[in-house]
Amino acid sequence: METKINLRIEEFVKESLEKSAKEDGKSLSEYIRGILREYVEFEIEAPIQQESKFPEIVFIDTDKGYESTFEFTYLLTWLFCKYMSPVDINHVDAINALKRRVELVVSESTFSQELKMEFVKVLNDLNRFLVEPPYEGKQFYFSIPNNHLSFNYNMLMNEIWSKN
Structure with a gap:
């Protein structure tokens, strides 16, 4: 479509x-x-070769948190892409790089505990995605509306918009 x-x-x-x-x-x-x-x-969508060979280094401004970094912007873009199309064909290395970014949101961001728990849903779904065998139409559940595993995009937008 x-x-x-x-x-x-x-x-x-x-x-x-x-x-x-x-x-x-x-x-x-x-x-x-x-x-x-x-x-x-x-x-x-292509495998991120450098990220599979070298550890990712992220510099975080401790006053603003992880959410002010390019890495978070990258993750945010991917999250909204999955909202539009939950089917995924990324390589394992790319999924692992996204997983590291979600882990940093949970551990390094200044978001509320409630929003961090929403990111834990994404993290759990990434882990499920990584251990499931490949099949046609393999998709993420966190981005499917009205699912008990759905990520609360509205909560994310509200917190981002309320930050100065």
């Missing part, structure tokens, strides 16, 4: 994209879809 995304970008960026699309013989929309698809396939 395809979905629609509207973007606001600077005029020079649009012109540059239009020029590149024309050179490739594609429409602007088709060209941008290709860029986004490649990014997701190679940067997000």
